[in-house]
Amino acid sequence: MGKPRIVAEFAATRWLRRWRDRDALEAHQLRLLRRQIRFWRRHSRRFADVPADAGLADLPTMDKASMMAGFDDLVTVPLTRAQAEELALSGERSRDFTGDLAGCSVGLSSGTTGHRGLFVVSPAERDAWAGTVLARTLPPHRLWGHRIALFLRADNTLYESVGSRAVTFSYFDLYAPEAENLARLGAFAPTILVAPPSMLRRIADAVARGDLTLAPERVYAVAEVLDPRDAAHIRAAMNLPVLHQLYQCTEGFLAHTCAHGVLHLNEDHVIIEREPLDERRFVPVVTDLRRRAQPIVRYRLGDVLVARETPCLCGSVLSALERIEGREDDTLLLPSADGTPTPVFADLVSRALVHADGFEEYRVRQVGREALDVEISPYSAQAEASVRTELATLWRQLGVRPPATAFLPYRSVVGTKLRRVERAWRGDDADAAL
Ligand SMILES: [Zn+2]
Structure with a gap:
């Protein structure tokens, strides 16, 4: 980790932000929120009229449609939706994601319904994100020398910012021929493997057939709902005690699994309000306490999450989830x-x-x-x-x-x-x- 900002975020997430209890965590959230509101009022046209003493409940809610419709007024960097979309689409077509706009990385979300989402991330936010993801991802006993294999639908410059002597990233394009991907994966010999469950399943099958030898320390399922049948299949074929998960979407890095394999919300970086569907299921409404280029404020995500009934044995004050169930419209x-x-x-x-x-x-x-x-x-x-x-x-x-x-x-x-x-x-x- 060559970049100071990444290292700082890594260290803070991993070692410094240990909350005594839930109240301490919520006090931290409130401090960050007040700072965000001050910034949004000054720099985002959408929040210009918000009173200085506004609390979370006073802020307007948004969803993908209203975020996209009001994009130009929302962002705090000098770019427009039209410019950002053009750059992101040309990146998807050419599979070259190195372009930037007003110094920011731009990408499209792989939404499953209707319109696509657009995200804009500044270099500082990208480093903070990278530090946080690494802090949540690297195993406890060894921080150095990891080789991380990422299978993604669309790359963006987010991940490239992270490569260094401490961790090597290798990006695998899900659209590339599978035999080619698997051969490269075997040669790369990842210590950490990150992929959607549908791809993990095919990797696990190749391992079970003896066509591929892998010994990752951790395997993460991302980007798709992890079906219990798939989870059991992948764990058995790859001989994994725990199949980890990262819940990362355009709207932020929202949850990660602890050593026990239980999902916890990343409430040190986001506030998650809950719109209840029944006793345990809820739709998350996300406020990002760090991102500024594109404010994510009371954003109704449209996913269904299931709260865990019993506290996790790891003792974390971060709320535990039973599972991520999928899209609300499914x-x-x-x-x-x-x-x-x-x-x-x-x-x-x-x-x-x-x-x-x-x-x-x-x-x-x-x-x-x-x-x-x-x-x-x-x-x-x-x-x-x-x-x-x-x-x-x-x-x-x-x-x-x-x-x-x-x-x-x-x-x-x-x-x-x-x-x-x-x-x-x-x-x-x-x-x-x-
Ligand atoms: Zn836990």
Whole structure:
């Protein structure tokens, strides 16, 4: 870690910011928030009218659509949405992500729905981010000499800022031919492997077949919902005691797993307000306490998170999560006995299918008001029967009318974000009820 800013952030995140208790953490958040509000009022047109003594609850909320619509007024650096989009798109086309704008890195988010998000990060923010990610990622017993392999959909200059003598990064393009990627991965011999679960699964299969030898100290799942079946498969094939996760999106680095493999919110850098969906599920509303080029303020993320019921054994004051469930708009919506649309959370479907046997991969898509398509691989009549049994149990437990369920051949997706449970049907009722 050659850069002082990265080292400083690394050290602060790793060793200095140890909160005595929850109150100490919240006092720290409040200090950072006050500083942010002062900055936003001066530098962002969107926040110019906010009173000096405003608290979090006084600030307007935003989501992807309003953030993008008001982008030019929001950012505190001299650039426009049109310029940023043009640069980010040309980077995606050429797979060259070295360009910058007003000194900032610019990228597009790999959103799963509709419009894409845009992010703008200054060099200082990039270093702080890199220091934080490293502090959360590197194993406790050894900090030096790590080789980190990153499988990403789109690179941006974020990761390049981190390479140094202490850690070497190697970037693998998910769009590159798989055989080429796996050969390079074997030669690189990563000590830390970071990839979406769909890619980890293919790497794990290559390891299990004996086509690839790897001995990473840690493996991180990123960028896609980690399905419990996939997690079990990857852990078994790669012989991992814990499969770690990083929850990182355009809106920030939001959660990481501790040594126990439990997800914790990065509440030393972000405030997460909770919009409850039921007793434990909530939609996070994110305020970033560090980023300034592009303020992220009370940003409604549209993901569904599940709070953990019991405290984590690691003793961290950072809130623990049970899991990240996926996109809010992938929540299935099935009519109950009296016809009322009832949300069926994606993870209820995935966890029901943990009990089904005879297949490796699956996809469940709601394609109509009362219609599901199910793909399983490999297909067999027995596997279909097993899936039908588990789904029937789930519908009964939830009191929803069993939807017409068709079994189709499994389509493998490479490059796009894998969603095992998806709502492809968008009815009027669906919009009204969610
Ligand atoms: Zn923990």
